[in-house]
Amino acid sequence: MRSITITPQKAFCISVEAENISPDKFAPLTLSQIKSLVVWQGNRQKTLSELFVVEGDDAPAKAEELTIRLIGDFSQVKRIGEGMTAGVVLAEESVGMHAGNNMLGGLLSISGSADDWLAREMRGGKVLVMGNAGNYVGSGYRGEKCGMRGGEIEVRGSAGAFLGEHLCGGSIRIAGDAGDFAGAANQGGTIFIGGSTYLPGAEMSKGTITVKGEAKVLPSFQKTEIVQIDGLAFQKYAGDLVDNGKGELLVGVGSS
C-alpha cells in the first residue's frame, strides 16, 4: 500500500480548488510530480506544494493501492476526490465544498464535517462523514436533471437542505436530522433519515424516503397503510401526486 500525506501550509483565506487531490490523479506520479500538480486559489494558479506539505511513498502505484491522508483543516479546500474511481481518501478534520463529486468508486472518509454539495452526482463508491454535512448532499448541480446515480453516502451527524435532490439511484443514510426538502425530485434513489426533516419528497417520481423521526408531509402525498420495519411502525405515503409520482415516503408513527 502506498500512502501520501497532505497538510496545509497555513489557513486559507481564499478557498482552494483541488480536484487533483484524488487517488486516480496521484497513482501514476512520483512524489515530486504530485507536488507540481496544479491547484487554483481564487484566480491564481499554484502547484500543490506551494500550498501544502506533501509527503509519503515516492513510487507510483495503482489507485486501488493508494491512500491519501489529509491532515489538518481542509474546510477551505474544494473538490477533494472529484471523479475518483478507486483508492482511499481519509480526512482527519473537515473538508470543503464538492468533496467526492462525480465519484465512481473507492472510499472517501471524513472524520470532521463536509460542506455543501458533498458527493454530488456520485456514480459509485462510498462516502462516510463522521460529523455533519452541508446542503445538497448527493444532489445534482445547478440545472442538472440527475444527481447521484449509484454508490453509498453515510453521514453520522446531520445534513442540510435539499438532501439528495434529483436523486437517480444509490442510497443515502443520515443518522441525524435533514434540512428542508430532503429527497426533492427523487427519481429512484433511497434515503434514510434517522432524525427529522421538513417537507420531504417534493416532486418525487420514484424511489423511497424513510424518516424515522418527525416530518411535515406535503398535502400532495396520499396516506396508505402502516408498515412495520425492524419493530417500528411507519406511516406510508404515496407521491408526489402533483407529478403523478410513484414514490414511497415512510414516516415514523407519531408525527403528522
Place this chain on the structure above:
Amino acid sequence: MGGLKEMIIKGGIVYDPANGIYGEEMDLFIDQGRMALQAKGEEIDARGLLVMPGGVDAHSHIAGKKVNTGRIMRPDDARQGTEPRSAVCRPSTGYTVPNCYAMGYRYARMGYTTAFEAATPILEARHTHEELEEIPIIDKGALTLFGSNWQVKECVRDKDLAKLAANVAWGLCAARGYGVKIVNPGGGEAWGFGANVKGVNDPVPNFDVTPAEIITGLAQANEMLNLPHSIHLHFNNLGKPGNYTTAIETLDLLKDIKPSRMRQVVHVAHMQFSAYGGTSWRDFESKAPVIADYFNCHNHATMDMGQLLFGSATTMTADAPLEYGNARLTHNKWSNHDIELEESSGVVPMTYFRKMLVNAVQWAIGLELALLVNDPWKVLMTTDHPNGSPFVNYPEVVTLLMSKPKRDLEMATLHEQLPKRTTLAGLERELDWTDIAIMTRAAPARVLGLADKGHLGPGADGDVSIYNLRPDEVDTSLDHALVKKALANAMYTIKGGVVVSKEGRILAAPPGRTFWVDATVPQADADRLMIDLEEKFAKYYSIQIANYAVQDAYLPHANVIRAGLSVPQEVA
C-alpha cells in the same frame, strides 16, 4: 496596427473554388488586411499544407435573447467547456450555449472567420448586437425576423408590395439586420392563441393571409430591394413527420420569382428538419432523396444541412409551437416567449441518442442531403448550432461527408432499423476538399452575398485558414481521425491579415465587424408605412417608436452594405 502589416503564405495547397483553384500549390499575399497580388513582410511556411479561405457559417444561433435564455436555463451546460482566462483570452464557458467570448475563440480555432446569427426579432435586436459586439475575432451579422410581423401581414393582405418593401427596409435598418428571415410564417401569430398553421395555405388567425402569401410577398420585396441575401426560410411544419410535402410545396411557390442578383431566390434553413416522411414518429423515415431530387432539378433554392449529431444540444427557435412539442415530448425544461407584434419563440434542451431510431434517422438525413445533392454550391455545411449540435463539432460532420468507412463505423453503433428508413448505407459518395471548401467557405459567402468573403482573390478579406494536413498525402476516406483532429484546431487562422489562432492557441483577439444592410426605398412608400407604424406603436407596442431602432452606438464596428430600389449591384 497588426491588421495593416504585410504577409506571405508560402507554398500551400490552396483550395479557392470561387476563383477556380482546386488544390494548386501557390503563394498567397496579404496587404492592408486584404488579399493582394504582391506583398512583403512576415512569411508563413505552409508548404504542402491544406489552405482555404476562412470559414463562413451562414446559419448559427450565436447571439441574442434566446441564446441567453438558453444560457440561463442551462447552468449544467455552462460548466462544460470552461477554460480560464489567459493573457489574450477572457474566460470561456459552455458547450451548446457558450459565452460570447468562447464563440469567437472556438470559431477561430477551427479556421472560421465569419458567422451569421440566424434569427433576431427587431424588438430584441439591441440585445443581439450587444452580444455580437462581445464576440471577438469573427465577422458577424444578424438576420431579421419578418414572418409573423403584423405590419408585414397587413401589407401582404393589402397586396401593397411597395409598402412591404419599405417595411422590410425599415425593419432591417431598425434592427441593423442583414437579411430577411422567415420562421414558420404565420405560426408565431397563431401560437399567441395556442394554435399553429398547418400548411402554406392555412389562413393565419386574425389576418386574412396565408403563409404562402407571406413567403411570396417577402421574396418579391426582397428582390425589389436588391438585397445581398435572399429570403432565409424556416418552413412551416418543421420537425414533424411527413413534412417533406410542405417543403416541396413551399419551394414550388418561389420557382418563378426572378432573383435580383446572381444568387438563389430562397435559402432553406436546416433542411434536415424538413425532409421527414411517415405519418408519425413510429413510421418516421427519410425523404431526403425526394428533397435532393428537387434541388437537383431546380436552381432557385439553396439549403444548409442542419446536421444533427448525437449528444447534447439546445433547441432554440422562433418556431414556438415546435418548442412546445419538444418540451412535451422530452419532459425537459421549456422557455416560451412572446415578442409583441413580431414573433414568438422557445428554447428546450435536448439530448440525441444513438439508440433512438428517430434520432438516428435524423442524423442520416442531414448526410443524405449533402451527399445526394450533386452541386455542392447548393448545400451549406451547418449543424444549425446549437439545435442539431454545437458548431465545435463541424470537423465531425466534414469527416462523415468525406469518408464512407467512417459513416459505416458510425452506422454500426446505431439502431438496427436505420438502413430500412434511410438510403445512407448505400451512398458511396465521398466529398473531396473542393466540395468541402465550397460547402464551408465559398457557397455560404455567395449565398449570403458577401463579396469579400469565402475566396482568396485580390481584394478579398485577408481571412485564411491553414490546416496541418497534406492533401497530396492524406487519404481522407481512411485517415478520417487524422482529418478530424486537424480540422478541430487549424494550424493557422488568419483574420484580416492577423494570425489569430495557431494550433488551437488564440494569439490575438481583435474585435470583428458586424455587417448590416441599409436599403433605400422611395420616400412616398416610407411615408405611407410610417403612418401605419405610428398607429401600431401608439396602440400596441410596449415601447415608443423613437426608442425602437438600434442606435449606431451599439455597432462600433459596423460594416454597412447599401442596397435598395435605386442602388445598382454594389457591395460596400
